[in-house]
Amino acid sequence: MLATTGLGIIRGERAVFTDIDLAVEPGEAVVLRGPNGAGKSTLLRILAGLLSPTVGRVTWDGAAIADDREAHGRRLRYAGHGDALKLALTAFDNLAFWARFEGTPVEAVDDALDRLGLGALGMLPAGVMSAGQKRRLGLARLALAPRPLWLLDEPTVSLDAASVDLLAGMIWDHRAAGGMVVVATHDGLSLPNARTFVLEKAA
Numbered sequence: 001m002l003a004t005t006g007l008g009i010i011r012g013e014r015a016v017f018t019d020i021d022l023a024v025e026p027g028e029a030v031v032l033r034g035p036n037g038a039g040k041s042t043l044l045r046i047l048a049g050l051l052s053p054t055v056g057r058v059t060w061d062g063a064a065i066a067d068d069r070e071a072h073g074r075r076l077r078y079a080g081h082g083d084a085l086k087l088a089l090t091a092f093d094n095l096a097f098w099a100r101f102e103g104t105p106v107e108a109v110d111d112a113l114d115r116l117g118l119g120a121l122g123m124l125p126a127g128v129m130s131a132g133q134k135r136r137l138g139l140a141r142l143a144l145a146p147r148p149l150w151l152l153d154e155p156t157v158s159l160d161a162a163s164v165d166l167l168a169g170m171i172w173d174h175r176a177a178g179g180m181v182v183v184a185t186h187d188g189l190s191l192p193n194a195r196t197f198v199l200e201k202a203a
Protein backbone atom coordinates (compact mmCIF):
# COMPACT_ATOMS: atom_id res chain seq x y z
CA MET A 1 0.00 0.00 0.00
CA LEU A 2 1.10 3.55 -0.79
CA ALA A 3 0.52 6.12 1.95
CA THR A 4 1.45 9.69 2.77
CA THR A 5 1.49 11.20 6.23
CA GLY A 6 1.45 14.92 6.96
CA LEU A 7 2.89 15.73 3.56
CA GLY A 8 3.75 19.34 2.83
CA ILE A 9 6.04 21.17 0.45
CA ILE A 10 7.37 24.70 0.14
CA ARG A 11 8.35 25.87 -3.35
CA GLY A 12 9.59 29.35 -4.09
CA GLU A 13 9.08 30.29 -0.41
CA ARG A 14 5.39 29.40 -0.66
CA ALA A 15 3.60 26.39 0.82
CA VAL A 16 2.05 24.60 -2.16
CA PHE A 17 0.15 22.24 0.15
CA THR A 18 0.28 21.05 3.74
CA ASP A 19 -0.92 18.04 5.72
CA ILE A 20 -1.73 15.66 2.92
CA ASP A 21 -2.73 12.23 4.23
CA LEU A 22 -3.51 9.87 1.40
CA ALA A 23 -3.63 6.09 1.26
CA VAL A 24 -3.96 4.03 -1.90
CA GLU A 25 -4.70 0.33 -1.74
CA PRO A 26 -4.41 -2.43 -4.37
CA GLY A 27 -7.13 -2.04 -7.01
CA GLU A 28 -7.83 1.58 -6.09
CA ALA A 29 -7.86 4.65 -8.30
CA VAL A 30 -7.42 8.14 -6.89
CA VAL A 31 -8.23 11.11 -9.12
CA LEU A 32 -6.41 14.32 -8.16
CA ARG A 33 -8.39 17.43 -8.90
CA GLY A 34 -7.84 21.09 -8.21
CA PRO A 35 -7.18 24.37 -9.98
CA ASN A 36 -3.99 25.20 -11.89
CA GLY A 37 -1.11 25.51 -9.45
CA ALA A 38 -2.83 23.59 -6.63
CA GLY A 39 0.00 21.07 -6.58
CA LYS A 40 -1.27 18.00 -8.44
CA SER A 41 1.94 17.54 -10.47
CA THR A 42 4.01 18.31 -7.39
CA LEU A 43 2.20 15.60 -5.40
CA LEU A 44 2.62 13.05 -8.20
CA ARG A 45 6.35 13.79 -8.38
CA ILE A 46 6.63 13.33 -4.62
CA LEU A 47 4.74 10.01 -4.83
CA ALA A 48 7.18 8.94 -7.56
CA GLY A 49 10.15 9.80 -5.36
CA LEU A 50 11.32 12.45 -7.86
CA LEU A 51 10.85 15.30 -5.40
CA SER A 52 11.32 15.37 -1.63
CA PRO A 53 8.58 16.82 0.56
CA THR A 54 9.50 19.59 2.99
CA VAL A 55 7.63 17.76 5.77
CA GLY A 56 5.92 14.41 6.08
CA ARG A 57 6.70 11.12 4.41
CA VAL A 58 5.64 8.67 1.77
CA THR A 59 5.63 4.96 2.56
CA TRP A 60 5.19 1.74 0.64
CA ASP A 61 3.97 -1.12 2.81
CA GLY A 62 5.06 0.93 5.81
CA ALA A 63 8.66 1.60 4.69
CA ALA A 64 9.73 5.12 3.71
CA ILE A 65 10.28 5.34 -0.07
CA ALA A 66 13.15 7.75 0.62
CA ASP A 67 15.11 4.81 2.09
CA ASP A 68 15.35 3.12 -1.31
CA ARG A 69 14.31 5.33 -4.22
CA GLU A 70 15.55 2.87 -6.84
CA ALA A 71 13.35 0.09 -5.48
CA HIS A 72 10.44 2.50 -5.47
CA GLY A 73 11.19 3.50 -9.07
CA ARG A 74 10.98 -0.14 -10.12
CA ARG A 75 7.50 -0.56 -8.68
CA LEU A 76 5.90 2.34 -10.50
CA ARG A 77 5.24 3.93 -13.85
CA TYR A 78 5.20 7.70 -13.99
CA ALA A 79 3.76 9.48 -17.02
CA GLY A 80 4.36 13.21 -16.74
CA HIS A 81 3.42 16.09 -19.03
CA GLY A 82 6.14 15.19 -21.52
CA ASP A 83 5.93 12.07 -23.66
CA ALA A 84 9.61 11.13 -23.07
CA LEU A 85 10.23 10.25 -26.72
CA LYS A 86 13.27 10.47 -28.99
CA LEU A 87 11.76 12.09 -32.06
CA ALA A 88 14.33 10.65 -34.49
CA LEU A 89 13.60 7.07 -33.41
CA THR A 90 10.67 5.01 -34.66
CA ALA A 91 7.75 4.27 -32.37
CA PHE A 92 9.05 0.70 -32.02
CA ASP A 93 12.60 1.80 -31.17
CA ASN A 94 11.37 4.32 -28.61
CA LEU A 95 9.58 1.56 -26.72
CA ALA A 96 12.39 -0.92 -27.31
CA PHE A 97 14.77 1.53 -25.62
CA TRP A 98 12.59 1.59 -22.51
CA ALA A 99 12.13 -2.19 -22.60
CA ARG A 100 15.91 -2.73 -22.63
CA PHE A 101 16.41 -0.04 -20.01
CA GLU A 102 14.07 -1.76 -17.57
CA GLY A 103 14.99 -5.34 -18.50
CA THR A 104 11.68 -6.20 -20.18
CA PRO A 105 11.96 -8.53 -23.22
CA VAL A 106 11.77 -6.49 -26.44
CA GLU A 107 9.12 -8.97 -27.60
CA ALA A 108 6.69 -7.01 -25.37
CA VAL A 109 6.96 -3.93 -27.60
CA ASP A 110 4.59 -5.05 -30.38
CA ASP A 111 1.88 -5.95 -27.88
CA ALA A 112 2.28 -2.61 -26.11
CA LEU A 113 1.98 -0.73 -29.43
CA ASP A 114 -1.12 -2.79 -30.32
CA ARG A 115 -2.64 -2.06 -26.94
CA LEU A 116 -2.52 1.67 -27.70
CA GLY A 117 -3.77 1.21 -31.28
CA LEU A 118 -0.33 1.98 -32.75
CA GLY A 119 0.39 -1.45 -34.25
CA ALA A 120 0.46 -0.08 -37.80
CA LEU A 121 2.73 2.85 -36.91
CA GLY A 122 5.66 1.00 -35.34
CA MET A 123 8.12 1.98 -38.09
CA LEU A 124 7.11 5.67 -38.11
CA PRO A 125 9.57 8.14 -36.55
CA ALA A 126 8.03 9.62 -33.40
CA GLY A 127 8.82 13.09 -34.76
CA VAL A 128 6.23 12.83 -37.52
CA MET A 129 3.46 11.44 -35.32
CA SER A 130 0.46 13.58 -34.40
CA ALA A 131 0.20 14.98 -30.87
CA GLY A 132 -2.34 12.32 -29.91
CA GLN A 133 -0.24 9.53 -31.43
CA LYS A 134 2.81 10.77 -29.51
CA ARG A 135 0.80 10.80 -26.32
CA ARG A 136 -0.38 7.23 -26.97
CA LEU A 137 3.22 6.18 -27.62
CA GLY A 138 4.26 7.72 -24.32
CA LEU A 139 1.46 5.85 -22.58
CA ALA A 140 2.41 2.57 -24.28
CA ARG A 141 5.11 2.22 -21.63
CA LEU A 142 2.31 1.41 -19.21
CA ALA A 143 1.62 -1.72 -21.26
CA LEU A 144 5.25 -2.91 -21.50
CA ALA A 145 5.18 -4.90 -18.27
CA PRO A 146 3.11 -4.76 -15.09
CA ARG A 147 4.10 -2.42 -12.28
CA PRO A 148 1.89 -2.06 -9.19
CA LEU A 149 1.65 1.75 -9.16
CA TRP A 150 0.75 4.09 -12.02
CA LEU A 151 1.18 7.83 -11.51
CA LEU A 152 -0.37 9.72 -14.41
CA ASP A 153 -0.24 13.48 -14.91
CA GLU A 154 -2.92 14.72 -17.33
CA PRO A 155 -2.66 11.55 -19.44
CA THR A 156 -5.63 12.43 -21.69
CA VAL A 157 -4.19 15.66 -23.10
CA SER A 158 -4.34 15.44 -26.95
CA LEU A 159 -6.25 12.13 -26.87
CA ASP A 160 -9.43 11.68 -28.90
CA ALA A 161 -12.51 10.13 -27.31
CA ALA A 162 -11.67 6.60 -28.50
CA SER A 163 -8.17 6.84 -27.05
CA VAL A 164 -9.51 8.13 -23.73
CA ASP A 165 -11.75 5.03 -23.62
CA LEU A 166 -8.72 2.88 -24.44
CA LEU A 167 -6.78 4.39 -21.55
CA ALA A 168 -9.75 3.97 -19.20
CA GLY A 169 -9.86 0.29 -20.20
CA MET A 170 -6.14 -0.14 -19.51
CA ILE A 171 -6.56 1.46 -16.10
CA TRP A 172 -9.49 -0.85 -15.39
CA ASP A 173 -7.46 -3.96 -16.30
CA HIS A 174 -4.52 -2.69 -14.23
CA ARG A 175 -6.80 -2.25 -11.19
CA ALA A 176 -8.49 -5.62 -11.76
CA ALA A 177 -5.02 -7.19 -11.49
CA GLY A 178 -4.47 -5.43 -8.15
CA GLY A 179 -2.73 -2.34 -9.52
CA MET A 180 -3.10 1.16 -8.10
CA VAL A 181 -3.39 4.43 -9.99
CA VAL A 182 -3.16 8.06 -8.99
CA VAL A 183 -4.13 10.35 -11.85
CA ALA A 184 -4.30 14.13 -12.14
CA THR A 185 -6.88 15.27 -14.63
CA HIS A 186 -9.02 18.28 -15.44
CA ASP A 187 -11.31 16.47 -17.81
CA GLY A 188 -13.82 13.68 -18.01
CA LEU A 189 -11.64 10.59 -17.68
CA SER A 190 -14.26 8.32 -16.20
CA LEU A 191 -12.91 5.70 -13.82
CA PRO A 192 -15.50 3.52 -12.06
CA ASN A 193 -15.34 3.58 -8.25
CA ALA A 194 -12.47 6.05 -8.25
CA ARG A 195 -11.84 8.23 -5.23
CA THR A 196 -11.50 11.96 -5.81
CA PHE A 197 -8.87 13.88 -3.85
CA VAL A 198 -9.19 17.64 -4.19
CA LEU A 199 -6.19 19.92 -3.76
CA GLU A 200 -7.20 23.46 -2.92
CA LYS A 201 -5.21 26.39 -4.21
CA ALA A 202 -3.02 27.67 -1.38
CA ALA A 203 -3.63 31.28 -0.35
Ligand SMILES: Nc1ncnc2c1ncn2[C@@H]1O[C@H](COP(=O)(O)OP(=O)(O)OP(=O)(O)O)[C@@H](O)[C@H]1O
Binds near residue numbers: 016035040042
Ligand atom coordinates in the same frame (compact mmCIF):
# COMPACT_ATOMS: atom_id res chain seq x y z
N1 LIG B 1 10.63 25.00 -8.90
C1 LIG B 1 9.65 25.74 -8.44
N2 LIG B 1 9.87 26.91 -7.79
C2 LIG B 1 8.86 27.67 -7.32
N3 LIG B 1 7.56 27.33 -7.43
C3 LIG B 1 7.29 26.18 -8.08
C4 LIG B 1 8.29 25.33 -8.60
N4 LIG B 1 7.70 24.26 -9.16
C5 LIG B 1 6.38 24.43 -8.98
N5 LIG B 1 6.12 25.58 -8.34
C6 LIG B 1 4.80 26.10 -7.96
O1 LIG B 1 4.12 25.06 -7.29
C7 LIG B 1 2.72 25.20 -7.50
C8 LIG B 1 2.14 23.85 -7.87
O2 LIG B 1 2.51 23.49 -9.20
P1 LIG B 1 1.97 22.17 -9.87
O3 LIG B 1 2.60 22.08 -11.23
O4 LIG B 1 2.16 21.05 -8.95
O5 LIG B 1 0.40 22.48 -10.00
P2 LIG B 1 -0.75 21.67 -10.71
O6 LIG B 1 -1.89 21.53 -9.74
O7 LIG B 1 -0.22 20.42 -11.30
O8 LIG B 1 -1.18 22.69 -11.87
P3 LIG B 1 -1.80 22.48 -13.35
O9 LIG B 1 -3.26 22.17 -13.15
O10 LIG B 1 -1.59 23.83 -13.97
O11 LIG B 1 -1.01 21.40 -14.04
C9 LIG B 1 2.56 26.27 -8.58
O12 LIG B 1 2.14 27.48 -7.97
C10 LIG B 1 3.94 26.43 -9.16
O13 LIG B 1 4.17 27.73 -9.60
